[in-house]
Amino acid sequence: MPKPLLIMENGKWKMENDISNYSYIAFFTSAILHFTFYIILVCLSSSAFAQTTYKSVKDTVLLKSKIDKMSKETNSIESDFVQIKNLSMLSEKVISKGHFWFQKQNNLRWEYADPYKYCIVINKDKILIKDENKVKKYDMNSNKVFKEINDIMISCVNGNILNSVKFKIAYFENDKNIKLELTPIDKAMKESLKKINMYFDKNVTSVIKLDMLEPGDDNTTIDFSNKKLNAAISSEIFMLK
């Protein structure tokens, strides 16, 4: 079995020193084949790159007005969601699935169905949590952490986050999506949250994905699917018994 003329070493193509056993024709044929393969690889990777790479939005005023319009026009959202938790020390992902409802002004319900049953409801200034069969009620204003989480969750879902003074916001786009990078300004928040990436569809009709990055390379991604915008939602959805 002859040795290959070009070998991969430390991620770089390198020519094998000993080529005395090969004719120059074999050498050039092999080099051309490798070169062609390399070109195809570059083309493939650059096309994949083009789909995912985001560049800064030039007209941020226009984008802000679109997000503002979306926020004003969205009175309710109902959607399925898939939450993926990546822990840097874990090769497996912790995946949870459920259903989600939002209604203006301050009503939200996250219901996890798989692999565990858990439901969190924000009903104006009350937080209700149903863990299996037990319901616990909390007053939002009595708990600073809850209030902070609520503000972020609601404003992320309806796009009101633009008015937040707690984040520095950068605007990006590619051919499919709009991405907002929200970097916390508050020092205490920075300790548990490095950044929130919020993705919209290109027409800015709703949030399609949230990616919360923590210090230390852990992150939580929430993908929304089967969305119903402005459909009627019963007030009972935002109650827990």
Add this chain to the structure above:
Amino acid sequence: MRQFLQKYLCLSSLFIILFVSCSPTHGYKLSRVETVTNDLVKTIINKDKALLFKAKINLFNKYYSGLIVLKQTDSITSHLVFITELGMKMFDFEIRNNQFKLIYVFEPLDKPKILNLLESDMQLILLQNLLNKEATVFETKNQTKRIYQTINNKLKNYYFINTSTKTVEKTIVKGKIFSKEKVNYFYNDSLNAKQIILKHKGIIRLKIELNNISTKL
């Protein structure tokens, strides 16, 4: 005088009977002293796969719920991570060579009293005070049940082992007279614990309940 002596004798006998019957090793016979290895007792951490538990923690009238991930990352290192259902990380302990090291804790939980309790309870649940330690062995006559007794922080820890499966079924931490903590392990068809419940007795109000949902990971 005679009546007094009779009453005294009765009371003393009652206390002795109560004390002996309350002993965790009642019905077991002292057998030997040996070092407890992984071959004798199955570890709670699975070296081949990550374990995911739905966790409920009642601590000083506060309730925390979420998910606990247990993962052996290399031959001497494991991690115990607690995240909320919404994905927020609450704490991350690294266990290297049986030593616990706090890697991360969410600010509201960052209190020495809470962290020390959580650390010692997690050590107890994960059998850190048993494995590779020298223990006094008590066994039933037919040798189907075994108790390992170790001493940790001047408290006696009793580990009840099912000798056929090599799994730990119960752990009791005992002071001079009364039990302080109790951990129950429940299994079904799998050798990984299906449910683990830890309860403190006395002034410390702490209960930890872990339900294994690893199949979904």
